[in-house]
Amino acid sequence: MNTVAVRARRTPLSEHTIMPPCQVACPLHMDIREYVDLAAQGRLMEAMQVIRSGNPFPSICAYICAHPCEEACRRGQVDKPVAIRALKRFALEFGGDRMIEVEAETTRSERVAVVGSGPAGLACAYYLRKLGYPVTVFEAHSEVGGMLRVGIPRYRLPREVLDVEITRLTKMGVEIRTGTRVVSLDLVFDLGYRAVFLTVGAHQSLRMGIEGEDGAGVVDGATLLRELNLGLTPALGERVAVVGGGNVAMDAARSAVRLGVPQVSVLYRRTRAEMPADPREVEQALEEGIEFQYLVAPVRVRTREGRPEVTCVRMELGEPDQSGRRRPVPIAGSEFTERYDTLVTAIGQAPQVPDDFHVRIGRGSTIQVDPVTLSTNRAGVFAGGDAVTGPSTVVEALAAGRTAAGRIDDYLNHRYPLAPSDSEEEWMGDLRPETVATIRTTGRLEPPVLSREERTAGFAPVELAYDCQTATNEARRCLRCGLGAAIVAPDRCASCLTCVRVCPYHVPYADAEGAIHIPFDQCQACGICVGECPAGVIALRKAGELGQVDEELDHVLGSATRVTSKPMIVGFCCQYGVYGTGTLAGLWRGLKAGVWIVPVRCVTKVETGHLLRAFEMGAEGVFVAGCGEQCARENTGHWMRQRVAKVKRVLAQLGLQPERLEAFMWGENTHDPTEVLDEFAARVGGFYLDSVLLQEVKR
Amino acid sequence: MIVAEQKPLEDIIRMVRPYKKVLLLGCGTCTTVCNAGGETEVAFLHDALRMAEARAGDGRREYSEATLKRQCDPEFLEHLTERVEGVDAVVSLACGTGVQALAERFADLPVFPGVNTSFIGMAVEWGVWDERCAACGDCRLEDTGGICPITRCTKGILNGPCAGPKKGHCEVSPDMECAWILIYRRLERLGQLERMRRYYPPRNFRPISRPRRIVGKAGLEARGSHGDVTA
Ligand SMILES: Cc1cc2nc3c(=O)[nH]c(=O)nc-3n(C[C@H](O)[C@H](O)[C@H](O)COP(=O)(O)OP(=O)(O)OC[C@H]3O[C@@H](n4cnc5c(N)ncnc54)[C@H](O)[C@@H]3O)c2cc1C
Numbered sequence A: 001m002n003t004v005a006v007r008a009r010r011t012p013l014s015e016h017t018i019m020p021p022c023q024v025a026c027p028l029h030m031d032i033r034e035y036v037d038l039a040a041q042g043r044l045m046e047a048m049q050v051i052r053s054g055n056p057f058p059s060i061c062a063y064i065c066a067h068p069c070e071e072a073c074r075r076g077q078v079d080k081p082v083a084i085r086a087l088k089r090f091a092l093e094f095g096g097d098r099m100i101e102v103e104a105e106t107t108r109s110e111r112v113a114v115v116g117s118g119p120a121g122l123a124c125a126y127y128l129r130k131l132g133y134p135v136t137v138f139e140a141h142s143e144v145g146g147m148l149r150v151g152i153p154r155y156r157l158p159r160e161v162l163d164v165e166i167t168r169l170t171k172m173g174v175e176i177r178t179g180t181r182v183v184s185l186d187l188v189f190d191l192g193y194r195a196v197f198l199t200v201g202a203h204q205s206l207r208m209g210i211e212g213e214d215g216a217g218v219v220d221g222a223t224l225l226r227e228l229n230l231g232l233t234p235a236l237g238e239r240v241a242v243v244g245g246g247n248v249a250m251d252a253a254r255s256a257v258r259l260g261v262p263q264v265s266v267l268y269r270r271t272r273a274e275m276p277a278d279p280r281e282v283e284q285a286l287e288e289g290i291e292f293q294y295l296v297a298p299v300r301v302r303t304r305e306g307r308p309e310v311t312c313v314r315m316e317l318g319e320p321d322q323s324g325r326r327r328p329v330p331i332a333g334s335e336f337t338e339r340y341d342t343l344v345t346a347i348g349q350a351p352q353v354p355d356d357f358h359v360r361i362g363r364g365s366t367i368q369v370d371p372v373t374l375s376t377n378r379a380g381v382f383a384g385g386d387a388v389t390g391p392s393t394v395v396e397a398l399a400a401g402r403t404a405a406g407r408i409d410d411y412l413n414h415r416y417p418l419a420p421s422d423s424e425e426e427w428m429g430d431l432r433p434e435t436v437a438t439i440r441t442t443g444r445l446e447p448p449v450l451s452r453e454e455r456t457a458g459f460a461p462v463e464l465a466y467d468c469q470t471a472t473n474e475a476r477r478c479l480r481c482g483l484g485a486a487i488v489a490p491d492r493c494a495s496c497l498t499c500v501r502v503c504p505y506h507v508p509y510a511d512a513e514g515a516i517h518i519p520f521d522q523c524q525a526c527g528i529c530v531g532e533c534p535a536g537v538i539a540l541r542k543a544g545e546l547g548q549v550d551e552e553l554d555h556v557l558g559s560a561t562r563v564t565s566k567p568m569i570v571g572f573c574c575q576y577g578v579y580g581t582g583t584l585a586g587l588w589r590g591l592k593a594g595v596w597i598v599p600v601r602c603v604t605k606v607e608t609g610h611l612l613r614a615f616e617m618g619a620e621g622v623f624v625a626g627c628g629e630q631c632a633r634e635n636t637g638h639w640m641r642q643r644v645a646k647v648k649r650v651l652a653q654l655g656l657q658p659e660r661l662e663a664f665m666w667g668e669n670t671h672d673p674t675e676v677l678d679e680f681a682a683r684v685g686g687f688y689l690d691s692v693l694l695q696e697v698k699r
Numbered sequence B: 001m002i003v004a005e006q007k008p009l010e011d012i013i014r015m016v017r018p019y020k021k022v023l024l025l026g027c028g029t030c031t032t033v034c035n036a037g038g039e040t041e042v043a044f045l046h047d048a049l050r051m052a053e054a055r056a057g058d059g060r061r062e063y064s065e066a067t068l069k070r071q072c073d074p075e076f077l078e079h080l081t082e083r084v085e086g087v088d089a090v091v092s093l094a095c096g097t098g099v100q101a102l103a104e105r106f107a108d109l110p111v112f113p114g115v116n117t118s119f120i121g122m123a124v125e126w127g128v129w130d131e132r133c134a135a136c137g138d139c140r141l142e143d144t145g146g147i148c149p150i151t152r153c154t155k156g157i158l159n160g161p162c163a164g165p166k167k168g169h170c171e172v173s174p175d176m177e178c179a180w181i182l183i184y185r186r187l188e189r190l191g192q193l194e195r196m197r198r199y200y201p202p203r204n205f206r207p208i209s210r211p212r213r214i215v216g217k218a219g220l221e222a223r224g225s226h227g228d229v230t231a
């Protein structure tokens, strides 16, 4: 054992972070925690870059991603999950995503064909281009995008967004042939393509299997949306019923409202609790005046005077089925009949794969593939997306496209495919109830939406972008799972119990042997114990976090010490929330030429040594500005004040006025940072003048 | 545990003034636990000294930092031999024992105490330590319900309480609880109040001749199977 330790606090933890649950849940494994943190600091361009690096078409996901990450978010165990998707949109829109151009060079001669221009196909094309392959996408429809174009309504995904991403793709050199239905794969190979990726989606609506469902005035949801999206204006009449409880049903019903149908009903055979549709969609549908009839299923349709007359039966919930949801059971004798102008069926879709493809088809008409390589029974033919999984989500399709590109690359290089690196060695458990009890609830902040009237008047995008303040506050709710504190040098831990005593969340504990443990899946990465540990053996798991303040301070002092005409004031400013956007820092800098800002990611990262160093380098005054009552973590201001008090004592011992050091806390002792700073600067200026005069007198 | 507190900065500055190369030496045991002399405090002292010099503009000393597991054991001090080469003085942030152990081991090196060794005590909460034991060498805690009147009674009386306590607190240090009232309550709970009826004769401190030494090993001849072994 090395018994001589030399400033070990300056040696960081080996780069060992734990994948947070959101990232595990995301099929693309995006670095969500990182971009949310950047957004919380108002560093939107960097956030945008992190987002772009993990997703080929992030601006699309920013609107319509089914966000499995939010379902996994552990903030949900405290109050509600972080609004990750909306934050992504905020970061992209304000981070300059529109300006981004993606480049690709052709370095390979093997041409690859992609059948279908849905998200899976486009993602595969994107990554194949990045790998240097010439790629052609064949699309049966006249327009590119698959369900993004012909399924998802415009009010949820503005077509400009889709177009920008597609233009980017074509600029990368992806060739897209629309209006080209592939009927035979042999033909594709004959054209010289060396590999094919099949992503034909799942566009065939399922049939209800009841009498009269092909009659006049009955249409399936996918067809209705396709017609609408390809520019037709279906005539639906005055009364429309939509059968189903999924997102397609919501889209069909809400589109009907936008087409001017005064009375739209959704018929669903279970209750609202079992509805697979996104709850927010359901909420918005209700706001738009759509009527929901639960525990109702059609049993027969008759056509009367060219309009459907629908007989339904009432249901009750019985035993749970394989999906875990309670099975609806018809109530005998509860039938009733209603007349509608149009009946829309939206109970699911299945893929429709031409027989001539000669690929093996499995359950639910899906293409059978090897789960690791995505290869089909035919050499050189790969498949993914809805065509393989059945109706799923855009982000799943994107992930499949990305995997396929990698596997096609392996195939064309005669390389053994590497198994996916999804080995989640250390899983984040749930938060313990005791930990949950100590975390402040902050309530989820949703982005604004158009009013009901504005929404139903047409197909304008429903959701608007966040404003900066709301977005940064929402982003600050992230619990930073997996970045928590760790004891880096257990052999030097004195078991002093400081961490046990200072942690606001009661995370660290001592075992019966006296060893200290910090359970990584409970820690909120607030950093208090890191600064307080008397042995200096605790570090956060975030790479680069340790030396961050030192670096920033050096940087600032480097410039500040060159200016000698004015008293120098160094301010350590929290980067989150109010200060996050950098506007205040800028304001202060402009106001007082002698004020130098050291940006810090939470004031708990400011240690006594940093304050002393600023004075050592000639600062006449030093202040720490924290976000105070806005802070998403507990006691950060308290511990910062402890440190400030300690340094004040040293100042006093050295005959320097302790008032040269001040802590400003938003909401605690200030609501107007500029005012308090003005006052502080004046005070420090006074000390400065005094000392200059004194020196003159001495001479 | 031994509790200490860092000396005022002026004192330390005065001690190191004549020297150029100074080693600031922390202790990884007691003074780490009481927040007076662990690695973090060594770093803090270092920063404070540098700052003091920069503000005073009186020439720069060269400081180095190190922290030992314990300074009060000679074997640990051996790890310092290289580090003290070229060093003019050491400021030790260990208790007085550590300072002396260093002075003994490095005969030519000036060694200064960076902390005031204060007492044997315990943490009441983060950042607050209370004295509990006077190391009197003649423990009577069995009679006083596990509460030491010598340490905790301001007057150190053995047959208390005196007439002064107010609402359970000491008349001399009103924020301290009266040790004898604590003793009474505790004996009452334990059903041992009869111990209060005894008279404890005044203590004779004389038999404690200083310095004390404890020999735990048997007084065998230092002889191993391979001949002489210096124990
Ligand atoms: C109305 C609706 C709303 C949805 N909303 C959401 C949502 O909000 N969030 C979400 O994550 N997911 C949503 N989804 C699901 C999502 O759109 C799909 O999971 C995703 O588009 C599947 O992508 P894909 O590439 O596998 O297939 P698709 O997007 O279906 O693309 C397949 C493409 O292949 C083409 N094609 C088929 N056969 C041939 C052929 N022989 N030759 C050439 N081209 C062919 C088709 O024309 C189509 O363009 C929604 C789906 C629908 C229908």
Ligand code: SF4
Binding pocket: A484, A485, A499, A502, A503, A504, A505, A506, A507, A508, A518, A523, A524, A525, A526, A527, A528, A529, A530
């Ligand atoms: S970093 Fe904060 S939350 Fe984590 S153990 Fe330390 S004090 Fe507790």
